[in-house]
Amino acid sequence: MSLIKFESLALGLPHAWQSSVVAQVGPARIKVLRMDELAYGEETHDYNEGLLVLKGRMMLEVAGQPVVVEAGEMFLAEAGVSHAVLPGSRGTLVIIDL
Numbered sequence: 001m002s003l004i005k006f007e008s009l010a011l012g013l014p015h016a017w018q019s020s021v022v023a024q025v026g027p028a029r030i031k032v033l034r035m036d037e038l039a040y041g042e043e044t045h046d047y048n049e050g051l052l053v054l055k056g057r058m059m060l061e062v063a064g065q066p067v068v069v070e071a072g073e074m075f076l077a078e079a080g081v082s083h084a085v086l087p088g089s090r091g092t093l094v095i096i097d098l
Helices: 006-012
Strands: 020-025 028-035 040-043 049-062 065-070 074-077 083-085 090-097
Touching: 006 020, 006 028, 006 049, 006 090, 065 074
Parallel strands: none
Antiparallel strands: 020 028, 028 090, 040 083, 049 065, 049 074, 049 083, 049 090
16 A cells, blocks of 8 residues: 655646656556646547546636636546646646546
8 A cells, every 4th residue: 555645746746737647546547746827738538537636726628618626626527528727727636547
């Protein structure tokens, strides 16, 4: 068993929006990153992606609609659905690729 300190790992990353894989559970990869105020461009995946905000707030645009994800909440970006991060996001994000 391992203890993972997401906040410490996120703060130690050299750049915002650069994720690091911290674990794998079955087929799911668990990553952490540090968000900053800048936008992150639109992307679409062929897998589901859980976006769990541990600290701060994430401002998304999903299929053209704004979505706010607060600390303690997770947004599930389903496979094939475009999503982008809007300016103003900040904090620590855990990404679960399914």
